[in-house]
Amino acid sequence: MSIPNKYLAELMERVIQRNPHEPEFHQAVREVLTSLSPVVDAHPEYMTEGVMDCLVEPERIIKFRVPWEDDQGKVHVNRGYRIQFNSAIGPYKGGLRFDPSVNESIIKFLGFEQVFKNSLTGLPIGGAKGGSDFTRKGKSDNEVMRFCQSFMSELSKYIGPDTDVPAGDIGVGAREIGFLFGQYKRLRNEFTGAITGKGLTYGGSLVRTEATGYGLCYFTENMLKDAGRSFEGATVLVSGSGNVATYACEKATQLGGKVVAMSDSNGYVYDPDGIDLAAVKQIKEQNRQRIKVYVDTHPKAQYHEGSSGIWQIPCHIALPCATQNELDGASAKALIANGCFAVAEGANMPSTPEAIEAFHQAGVLFAPAKAANAGGVAVSALEMSQNSMRLYWSFEEVDNHLKKIMGTLYGNVISAAQEYGMPHDLVAGANIAGFLKVANSMLAYGVV
Ligand code: NDP
Numbered sequence: 001m002s003i004p005n006k007y008l009a010e011l012m013e014r015v016i017q018r019n020p021h022e023p024e025f026h027q028a029v030r031e032v033l034t035s036l037s038p039v040v041d042a043h044p045e046y047m048t049e050g051v052m053d054c055l056v057e058p059e060r061i062i063k064f065r066v067p068w069e070d071d072q073g074k075v076h077v078n079r080g081y082r083i084q085f086n087s088a089i090g091p092y093k094g095g096l097r098f099d100p101s102v103n104e105s106i107i108k109f110l111g112f113e114q115v116f117k118n119s120l121t122g123l124p125i126g127g128a129k130g131g132s133d134f135t136r137k138g139k140s141d142n143e144v145m146r147f148c149q150s151f152m153s154e155l156s157k158y159i160g161p162d163t164d165v166p167a168g169d170i171g172v173g174a175r176e177i178g179f180l181f182g183q184y185k186r187l188r189n190e191f192t193g194a195i196t197g198k199g200l201t202y203g204g205s206l207v208r209t210e211a212t213g214y215g216l217c218y219f220t221e222n223m224l225k226d227a228g229r230s231f232e233g234a235t236v237l238v239s240g241s242g243n244v245a246t247y248a249c250e251k252a253t254q255l256g257g258k259v260v261a262m263s264d265s266n267g268y269v270y271d272p273d274g275i276d277l278a279a280v281k282q283i284k285e286q287n288r289q290r291i292k293v294y295v296d297t298h299p300k301a302q303y304h305e306g307s308s309g310i311w312q313i314p315c316h317i318a319l320p321c322a323t324q325n326e327l328d329g330a331s332a333k334a335l336i337a338n339g340c341f342a343v344a345e346g347a348n349m350p351s352t353p354e355a356i357e358a359f360h361q362a363g364v365l366f367a368p369a370k371a372a373n374a375g376g377v378a379v380s381a382l383e384m385s386q387n388s389m390r391l392y393w394s395f396e397e398v399d400n401h402l403k404k405i406m407g408t409l410y411g412n413v414i415s416a417a418q419e420y421g422m423p424h425d426l427v428a429g430a431n432i433a434g435f436l437k438v439a440n441s442m443l444a445y446g447v448v
Helices: 006-018 023-042 051-055 104-120 141-155 174-188 208-226 243-254 277-286 291-297 307-312 329-337 353-362 375-389 395-419 426-445
Strands: 060-069 075-086 092-098 126-132 164-167 235-239 258-263 267-270 302-305 317-320 342-344 365-367
Touching (some): 006 023, 006 051, 023 051, 023 104, 051 426, 060 104, 060 141, 075 092, 075 104, 075 141, 092 104, 092 174, 092 375, 104 126, 104 375, 104 426, 126 141, 126 164, 141 174, 164 375, 208 243, 208 317, 208 342, 208 365, 235 243, 235 307, 243 277, 243 317, 258 307, 267 291, 267 307, 277 291, 291 302, 307 329, 329 353, 353 365, 365 426, 375 395, 395 426
Parallel strands (some): 092 126, 092 164, 235 258, 235 317, 317 342
Antiparallel strands (some): 075 126, 267 302
C-alpha cells in the first residue's frame, strides 16, 4: 500500500527508521497515513504545524521489570509496558494485555489505534495501551495474583482517574482486574475509578463485560441495514472464544444469526446446529479449558487443529474476534468464494492489509476494528462517569447508551468517508473521523 501524500510517505519512512523491527506498528501507521492523505492535502496545516509528526510518536513509553514468585518459591521476571500515546482529548485510556507475544511493537500499534478508536466514541478519552509478556495459562490463582500485584506496584505510579485509566484485553479478565485494582487501592489509599472492567461489587459497570461483542454487533447491524441486509438467518463465524468472541456470539444469535464456529489459539470447533454458547462459557470462563473439549458433549460438532482453518467454513458474516493478523489474504479469498458478504472486526487489526484489499475489491462490507470494536472502551468511559458520580446505571440504561454510541459512530464514519470521496470505505472513514477531533485539539494547544 503506497501513501499518496509525499509528506506522509516520507513520514512513514521516518517511522520505520525510528522504530525498527516493529512490523505491527508500521502496519497500523501505514494504514492511517494512507487514509489521511486526502485530509492533509486539503488541510496542510496538519503538516506544517507538526501535528502529523506528533501523532506517530507516543507521548510517553514506560517499560519496567515485573518480578514475581511462583508457588515453589522460584522467582520469575517478566517485562511490563505502558505506552501513553496521546492525551489531546482526555486522560489516557486503553487495555492491558498479558500474553507471551507482547512486545513494544504490539503495544505501540495497539496504543496508536486506541487514539482514533477513543476519539470515535465521542467521549473525552485519550489513547494508551499496556501489558506484559506474562501468560496466565498454567498458573495458579496465587501466582496470577502475585504477578498482578507486582505489575501494579510499578504501574500505579503512572496512572489515576484523571491521568490514565487501564482496562482488560487479551489475558486480562475479571480475575486479573480484581487483583490489579486491589493492589492499586492499597498502594494509593484511595477508591477511585483508576481501572475499568471492575467487578460489579466494587465499582464496575453493567454491560462492560458484554460491551465489545455487543457493540460490534450493533455496529454491524447498522452497516448491514444500509446494504439492505441483516443478521436474520445469516450463518456467522466468530473466531476466538474469549471476552469479545463470547459476547459477539451472544448478540449475533439474539439478532437472528446462527453462529456455527468458534476457536482458540489451538483450533476451532464447527457445530452445524449452531454453537451452544452456554457450553463455551462453561469451558472457557469457568473451567479455563481448551475449546476442543466442546465436542465431548456435542457429538455432531467437529474439532479441527489450527485456528486459521475457521475461515474455510462457508458463512455470510465473519466476525474475527481473536487477535491481530489472524485473517490473511488467502483466508479472505476463501470467505469471498464461499459467499461471505460482511466482515466486522472484533479484535484489533485481525485482517492483514491483503485481506482488507480483497474484501474491498470483492465489495464485501467491511467494518474496521477502530470503529466496530469501540463499544468496549465506550462503556469503560461510562464506567468512569458512574465512578465519578458515585452511582450505578441499570443494564438497560448502559445498553441503550452503547447502542446510541455505536449508531452515532457508524454515522460519523460514513459521513467522513463520503466527505473525502470514499463513500464505501469505512477504513478511511474511521481513520479520518477519529483523526479530526484529536488533530484539531492538538492544533489548539500549539506546540506542546
Ligand atoms: P481474551 O483473552 O478474552 O480472548 C482471546 C481469545 O482469542 C482466546 O479465546 C484465545 O485463545 C484466542 N486466540 C488467541 N490467539 C488466537 C489465534 N491466533 N487464533 C484463534 N484464536 C486465538 O481477549 P479479548 O476477547 O478481550 O480480546 C480479543 C481481541 O479483541 C484482541 O485483539 C483485543 O485487543 C480486542 N479487543 C478487546 C476488547 C475488550 O473489551 N476485551 C476491546 C476492544 C478490542 P486461547 O484461550 O487459546 O488463548
